Amino acid sequence: MEELHDLNSKPLSLKDYLVVSSLLFGLFFGAGNLIFPIHLGQLAGGHWTTAALGFLVTAVVLPLLSVLAVSVTRSEGVYDIGKPLGPTFALVFMVLIHATIGPLFGTPRTASVPFSVGIQPLLPTDWAQWGLLAFSALFFGAAFLLSYRESNIMASVGKVLNPLFLLLLFSVFLLAFVSPMAKAGQQTATSEYQSAGFFNGFLQGYNTMDALAGLAFGVTIVTAVRQLGKTTPKSNASVTAKAGVIATTMIGVIYAVLIWLGATTLGHFKISADGGVAFNQLVTYYLGNVGHALLATLLTVTCLTTAIGLVAAFAQDFHKHFSKVSYHAWLGFMCVASFLTANFGLDTLITWSTPVLMFLYPFTITLILLSIFSPLFKRDSVVYGFVVAFTLVPAFFDMMVSFPPVVSQSALGKTVATFQNYLPFANLGMDWIVPAVIGLVLGLTVHFLRPVMEKSASKVEN
Incomplete structure (x- = not known):
């Protein structure tokens, strides 16, 4: 080469x-x-x-x-x-x-x-x-x-x-x-x-x-x-x-x-x-x-x-x-x-951008950190998948409660707010952190155990 x-x-x-x-x-x-x-x-x-x-x-x-x-x-x-x-x-x-x-x-x-x-x-x-x-x-x-x-x-x-x-x-x-x-x-x-x-x-x-x-x-x-x-x-x-x-x-x-x-x-x-x-x-x-x-x-x-x-x-x-x-x-x-x-106008842009940012930033933060440390787990898609999947629901919750009253005070918005209160750090707007960490632990566990399991399965077949 x-x-x-x-x-x-x-x-x-x-x-x-x-x-x-x-x-x-x-x-x-x-x-x-x-x-x-x-x-x-x-x-x-x-x-x-x-x-x-x-x-x-x-x-x-x-x-x-x-x-x-x-x-x-x-x-x-x-x-x-x-x-x-x-x-x-x-x-x-x-x-x-x-x-x-x-x-x-x-x-x-x-x-x-x-x-x-x-x-x-x-x-x-x-x-x-x-x-x-x-x-x-x-x-x-x-x-x-x-x-x-x-x-x-x-x-x-x-x-x-x-x-x-x-x-x-x-x-x-x-x-x-x-x-x-x-x-x-x-x-x-x-x-x-x-x-x-x-x-x-x-x-x-x-x-x-x-x-x-x-x-x-x-x-x-x-x-x-x-x-x-x-x-x-x-x-x-x-x-x-x-x-x-x-x-x-x-x-x-x-x-x-x-x-x-x-x-x-x-x-x-x-x-x-x-x-x-x-x-x-x-x-x-x-x-x-x-x-x-x-x-x-x-x-x-x-x-x-x-x-x-x-x-x-x-x-x-x-x-x-x-x-x-x-x-x-x-x-x-x-x-x-x-x-x-x-x-x-500026006020309208700020009002409607906030909920979108509350949804996108958790994904952005996790993807940035995963990318930086990706050499440690060979950029395995399984690790990425677990983290992003566990981040999805709390990020959606953050977005819904951040919308203007026409959305956040609707029936759906109030229901989301009720469920969100059960997540740790929800009052700080950081309710996605614990689920993301859980997803990371599960993803890394699968990543590091998979070769061992595949090796064991190969021995059984032989």
């Missing part, structure tokens, strides 16, 4: 790693990554450090693990992560992930957040709907053009838009550190965060959708690293993992500061309806009317970087599995669909 060699046999420079890390940072850090940590800080108040630890697990550690899962399994997308459970499951899982972070919730949010927080306050009330229509059309038009050529993604995101975003963001941080609104540790926390700050912070991290996005961005990341000449699976995976550590560490620091900032705003403002309003208040407090322009620019830049990654990953994955439709056609579909969904 012919040995594979990289097109570039030389070790990558620090600059190369920083460029890939910048790409990863830009793909991960988008709309929700700004507004949800600030809102979490307001909810947690003086308990912001405990809530931050829980948030960092799902919003930083899990995305890093998703990148490592792609590296360990040498995958190129969501489909490969679910493949041990068969092509049908892998395809369904891929479609659900891309639909969630794509045209249904995640990608439309990249346009609706910068508009509702940065642009809408500057417009007359009567202009809001038309303003969103025009802004979202221009936004997704730009995303389409910047991702039209796959080779331009790294240049557009990693080298140009990202540094601009960081410059704008850290200017706000500097002002807040020099003159904080209040002492974060002295602010009153809501009742939920006084008793279960860590777990509520953990669940808030779902809203960033970054663990889902990490799997979906796999194909984009792998393609970008190949452009640096690291074309063999082993070296490509190594570069991806190292760059992932750099990028997610940087994101974690920013999250911690944003959560702290959210807690300090309680010294001057009440808890806002969402983090977008809180961020608007924060920037306006320090910069006045100029803050609105800065905020609009900052949000638009960071959300555009994420939108580029999302639409490109969607088009690449769907073209790979539905090849009769071209990459550019899938790209156009994604941008048009996201534009249409964005015009339902």
Whole structure:
């Protein structure tokens, strides 16, 4: 068998790693990554450090693990992560992930957040709907053009838009550190965060959708690293993992500061309806009317970087599995669909995305962990099957009780809530953990006992 060699046999420079890390940072850090940590800080108040630890697990550690899962399994997308459970499951899982972070919730949010927080306050009330229509059309038009050529993604995101975003963001941080609104540790926390700050912070991290996005961005990341000449699976995976550590560490620091900032705003403002309003208040407090322009620019830049990654990953994955439709056609579909969904508004998107995330995240977490440790059990589909099967029911329960009242308070919703109460940790939204562990134990038991049983059966036959 012919040995594979990289097109570039030389070790990558620090600059190369920083460029890939910048790409990863830009793909991960988008709309929700700004507004949800600030809102979490307001909810947690003086308990912001405990809530931050829980948030960092799902919003930083899990995305890093998703990148490592792609590296360990040498995958190129969501489909490969679910493949041990068969092509049908892998395809369904891929479609659900891309639909969630794509045209249904995640990608439309990249346009609706910068508009509702940065642009809408500057417009007359009567202009809001038309303003969103025009802004979202221009936004997704730009995303389409910047991702039209796959080779331009790294240049557009990693080298140009990202540094601009960081410059704008850290200017706000500097002002807040020099003159904080209040002492974060002295602010009153809501009742939920006084008793279960860590777990509520953990669940808030779902809203960033970054663990889902990490799997979906796999194909984009792998393609970008190949452009640096690291074309063999082993070296490509190594570069991806190292760059992932750099990028997610940087994101974690920013999250911690944003959560702290959210807690300090309680010294001057009440808890806002969402983090977008809180961020608007924060920037306006320090910069006045100029803050609105800065905020609009900052949000638009960071959300555009994420939108580029999302639409490109969607088009690449769907073209790979539905090849009769071209990459550019899938790209156009994604941008048009996201534009249409964005015009339902930010509040609607957040309300209906929460139950879907409560359903998908348990599967995503288990599949990421199984992928990372898969060499220990040779990626045996039996282990995967037991874990996913035992996770299905509690994940469905979590989804049903998280829907708006029209669903959660229906007869079916109330019945589900009754059964859910019998599961451990249901009150924390973590009722899937014990069933998943039971499935893992059973799956590993079958995996390790099967060779022994087959060997014994073979002796009996002989």
